[in-house]
Amino acid sequence: MSKTNIYWENSLIKRQQREQLNRHKSVMLWFTGLSGSGKSTLAHAVEERLHHLGLRTFVLDGDNIRHGLCQDLGFSDQDRKENIRRIAEISKLMLEAGVITLAAFISPFRAERQFARNLVNPEDFIEIFCRCDITVCENRDVKGLYEQARQGKIANFTGISSPYEEPINPELILNTGQWSLDECVEKIIDVLRTRGFFLPIVDA
């Protein structure tokens, strides 16, 4: 037996070092709102803008979560809670990895959004309420989900057969039913700008 590596020690690259390498901070943008309120589209549009500004980004939404990590979960209250718990935990890891993480999920329950918020530092979490009247969402009904919910083919559908708890004090409220996509993107960029997000990081 060789003793050469008995004393192997853990080195640890920390978030701050990754942010310095990237020359920008990481943050968690949490988009909440009804189905059809534009959360995912908005998150992708913000990502595109940030990417072209040279920032590292990633969007978590139903497309890459429900078919992957959370494919074992349904839409009962219990499963929705677990769904958001996992998403919050991944978002935290992405944040640690130095990535600006945009999570776009209905996330209808206050308690679960609060759980996500509590996982990270206060300045790391920006809750964005995509406020859109349900009649607008239902009129769009891009995926035909509202129609199926009205027909009783989908159970526990937020706004129809399951509650949506509006954020009480989100960092940002966007009237996604009335404003253009560009306007909404701009509001988010403004918040990041106000927080000094686009200032270069200088080496410690």
Next chain:
Amino acid sequence: MSKTNIYWENSLIKRQQREQLNRHKSVMLWFTGLSGSGKSTLAHAVEERLHHLGLRTFVLDGDNIRHGLCQDLGFSDQDRKENIRRIAEISKLMLEAGVITLAAFISPFRAERQFARNLVNPEDFIEIFCRCDITVCENRDVKGLYEQARQGKIANFTGISSPYEEPINPELILNTGQWSLDECVEKIIDVLRTRGFFLPIVDA
């Protein structure tokens, strides 16, 4: 109702664009081996090296997974399977995010490692077998786990009361019980170098 954003369209930043922004590719390094074989320490040492070379990295290991995303799971075969499934799914997301992801888990079952491998493209997955005799691992016993397992205080302990299925055809076998940490790091860097990992990415 305004119609301004009925036609909101999804923009999509893809992995390749993130890799071009980073000026390096992403990849998944999967470290497997017995408890005490040095997986996590090695992963962190590789991360440190890559970080100082200017690459984006993140280590997933027991420290940030078992207390977070997988805190609801125990060590039964069923839970271990689910544990690795989730880790594989997160690793895939990190890979998409342009991050070199180093996953360091005993991951004792071939089927689960194969699951992780199958989630991504063949060139994205590098399985690193940290080969270390159980007597060496047990002699180190940094966390005192082997002693507790021998006393029957920990059930389903890999190598004692639960099997470890050695990789049949891993990309790399490292004798972590005999070689120094630096030697092992160097072997991994060599594999990445051979794969052209340190060549600059040119714009398409």
